[in-house]
Amino acid sequence: MAETTSTAPTTTDLVRGTLEGRRVNPVNTLVSGLLLIALLSSLLVLAVLLADVFGKGWGLLTERGADFLTTPLSPNAVDAGIFQGVMGSIALTAIVIVVAFPLGVAAAVYLEEYAPTNRLTQFITTNIRNLAGVPSIVYGLLGFSVFVNLFSGATGGRTVITGGLTLALLVLPIMIITTSEALRAVPTALREASMGVGATRWETIRHHVLPVALPAILTGSVLTVARAFGETAPLLLSGAVLSLYFAVPPEAGFVSLMTEQSYTALPMIIYNWARQPQEEFVALTSAAIIVLLAMLLIVNAAAIVARDHFERKST
Amino acid sequence: MTQEPVTEEHRTVNADPTPSATDAAADKLRDVVADRETEGPTGNSTIFGLRGLTVYYADFRAVKEVTADIRENEITALIGPSGCGKSTVLRCFNRMNDLIETARVDGSLTYHGVDLYGKNVDPVEVRRRIGMVFQKPNPFPKSIYENVVYGPKIGGMKGNLDDIVEESLRKAVLWDEVKDKLDESGLALSGGQQQRLCIARAIATSPDVLLMDEPCSSLDPIATLRIEELMLELKQDYTIVIVTHNMQQAARVSDRTAFFTVDVSDDGQRTGKLVEFDVTNRLFTSPSKTETEDYITGRFG
Ligand SMILES: Nc1ncnc2c1ncn2[C@@H]1O[C@H](COP(=O)(O)OP(=O)(O)O)[C@@H](O)[C@H]1O
Ligand SMILES: [Mg+2]
Numbered sequence: 341m342a343e344t345t346s347t348a349p350t351t352t353d354l355v356r357g358t359l360e361g362r363r364v365n366p367v368n369t370l371v372s373g374l375l376l377i378a379l380l381s382s383l384l385v386l387a388v389l390l391a392d393v394f395g396k397g398w399g400l401l402t403e404r405g406a407d408f409l410t411t412p413l414s415p416n417a418v419d420a421g422i423f424q425g426v427m428g429s430i431a432l433t434a435i436v437i438v439v440a441f442p443l444g445v446a447a448a449v450y451l452e453e454y455a456p457t458n459r460l461t462q463f464i465t466t467n468i469r470n471l472a473g474v475p476s477i478v479y480g481l482l483g484f485s486v487f488v489n490l491f492s493g494a495t496g497g498r499t500v501i502t503g504g505l506t507l508a509l510l511v512l513p514i515m516i517i518t519t520s521e522a523l524r525a526v527p528t529a530l531r532e533a534s535m536g537v538g539a540t541r542w543e544t545i546r547h548h549v550l551p552v553a554l555p556a557i558l559t560g561s562v563l564t565v566a567r568a569f570g571e572t573a574p575l576l577l578s579g580a581v582l583s584l585y586f587a588v589p590p591e592a593g594f595v596s597l598m599t600e601q602s603y604t605a606l607p608m609i610i611y612n613w614a615r616q617p618q619e620e621f622v623a624l625t626s627a628a629i630i631v632l633l634a635m636l637l638i639v640n641a642a643a644i645v646a647r648d649h650f651e652r653k654s655t
Numbered sequence: 656m657t658q659e660p661v662t663e664e665h666r667t668v669n670a671d672p673t674p675s676a677t678d679a680a681a682d683k684l685r686d687v688v689a690d691r692e693t694e695g696p697t698g699n700s701t702i703f704g705l706r707g708l709t710v711y712y713a714d715f716r717a718v719k720e721v722t723a724d725i726r727e728n729e730i731t732a733l734i735g736p737s738g739c740g741k742s743t744v745l746r747c748f749n750r751m752n753d754l755i756e757t758a759r760v761d762g763s764l765t766y767h768g769v770d771l772y773g774k775n776v777d778p779v780e781v782r783r784r785i786g787m788v789f790q791k792p793n794p795f796p797k798s799i800y801e802n803v804v805y806g807p808k809i810g811g812m813k814g815n816l817d818d819i820v821e822e823s824l825r826k827a828v829l830w831d832e833v834k835d836k837l838d839e840s841g842l843a844l845s846g847g848q849q850q851r852l853c854i855a856r857a858i859a860t861s862p863d864v865l866l867m868d869e870p871c872s873s874l875d876p877i878a879t880l881r882i883e884e885l886m887l888e889l890k891q892d893y894t895i896v897i898v899t900h901n902m903q904q905a906a907r908v909s910d911r912t913a914f915f916t917v918d919v920s921d922d923g924q925r926t927g928k929l930v931e932f933d934v935t936n937r938l939f940t941s942p943s944k945t946e947t948e949d950y951i952t953g954r955f956g
Binding site for chain 1 (some may be wrong): 749751
């Protein structure tokens with residue numbers, strides 16, 4: 341203390357004085373505090389939901405084990421399983437991936453890499469964004485009128501194929517937007533490098549642009565597919581069965597599960613069970629939700645593995 | 656071939672200095688030109704013929720009425736202030752402007768007498784013969800080997816690809832530095848090495864011409880020096896057209912220099928134009944236009 345008052349301040353002291361501001365900046369602290377609260381409250385809601393679901397359903401899941409997945413639906417809570425729901429959800433997801441992914445990527449590649457920028461393409465781009473915002477129930481109506489009525493010959497009517505195609509339509513705009521954004525993020529310099537050594541446009545896209553964009557495309561696609569996975573409304577309208585009985589027994593095999601006009605999916609089962617008055621269905625509902633979440637996690641994990649694989653390949 | 660233009664012109668200028676000869680900047684450039692050990696310009700035949708070449712980006716006329724002859728196995732430098740259309744002109748030579756949707760070319764540009772913008776010309780074929788090195792090194796995010804081999808592979812080149820890779824990397828003076836790590840990413844190299852990798856990639860397709868757009872602008876002086884030496888080396892086999900910001904560099908390496916500037920019309924339209932195109936040492940020692948002289952003496956702007 342005595343020293344600092346006796347000697348004149350050195351340059352270091354002066355500079356330190358200008359560089360070291362107030363330790364506590366109130367605005368800064370307030371803002372970061374508010375942001376933290378926002379984050380924590382959303383995490384808290386999630387945690388409460390999860391705790392509730394696991395609290396109600398975990399017991400039943402551990403007690404029934406894999407049987408819960410392989411037992412067919414039943415109106416009696418004691419022996420009700422989710423077999424048809426799991427199969428239906430897997431089939432729906434597979435159809436969405438097989439249809440919407442290639443179609444969405446191809447459409448985006450055309451829009452971003454080939455189509456000239458003019459009024460028409462701008463109009464199309466704008467409307468793809470609009471379509472992405474259309475409520476899913478509208479897609480259900482569309483699926484009903486197109487796939488159930490118009491093309492019933494090809495889809496077989498109210499089959500899982502109709503449901504899958506309806507969900508594919510639902511996610512297609514988002515798939516196109518995600519892919520477009522991923523393609524736009526690929527630097528022009530890479531395209532120039534490739535075209536500069538005499539690659540054609542398609543070679544440039546296939547060898548350089550798509551590999552670089554793929555991780556981002558995959559990440560976006562997973563979120564999109566995950567959305568389709570949880571949808572109920574479009575399935576309700578396009579023919580999924582909402583019943584405690586089920587027309588097609590699991591013994592009938594995969595093909596009839598796909599082609600019979602009677603399919604269901606996990607979200608449908610959850611929706612239905614949640615409305616049952618009996619106490620036992622509460623545990624069943626929660627157990628089905630846990631299975632749905634687990635399946636979502638698996639899809640996500642698969643996409644992360646795929647993304648890392650391609651990321652490593654392209655750097 | 657002939658040493659005479661360099662020495663003679665240098666002497667003439669010193670004996671009878673124009674007013675600007677007193678400018679230090681101009682003196683320095685003259686020294687650079689005079690100290691060059693390379694041959695002066697040649698009597699080589701024309702490879703690119705530009706006649707009234709005008710380029711538009713949508714409605715904006717970026718550069719107008721460029722008429723010049725670029726000769727084989729020479730280094731031609733395009734210099735001038737930023738925005739005068741050097742890159743725009745350079746990117747016409749291999750139809751790179753085709754990638755920009757709004758770009759449109761008027762006038763004529765021939766390559767060995769063939770109209771490059773002719774109806775039946777395939778730009779992909781053009782780019783195989785006329786390679787390009789960009790301002791910012793842009794290796795593919797792939798291995799060094801794949802970077803070099805890509806052009807020959809898609810071009811269906813005959814011959815052992817390994818040999819092509821080695822030969823190209825040797826020509827680009829990069830072989831010794833990378834021969835033990837050909838399967839490592841091209842992006843892991845230093846900036847100067849990346850640019851030499853891009854040069855190796857460009858020469859791997861055995862082009863006729865190398866176009867270089869400010870290839871040293873993101874490199875340090877040592878890397879720049881290496882690229883300059885490399886250009887002089889490559890001149891034996893290739894025609895090189897280089898855009899450079901650096902007048903010293905143009906003076907050091909080029910045989911001929913084209914000086915561009917920006918014309919501002921009464922209504923404020925800025926259009927690039929070719930002011931003077933001459934043998935490099937003549938352009939730097941006794942420019943015929945005052946605009947050129949002002950620019951090389953640093954009086955510009
Ligand atoms: N893709 C483009 N679209 C529109 N204008 C452009 C484009 N590229 C360049 N220009 C314009 O053309 C003029 C010449 O540019 P450029 O050839 O890059 O000049 P330089 O290479 O001499 O700096 C500038 O006014 C620039 O803004
Ligand atoms: Mg430029």
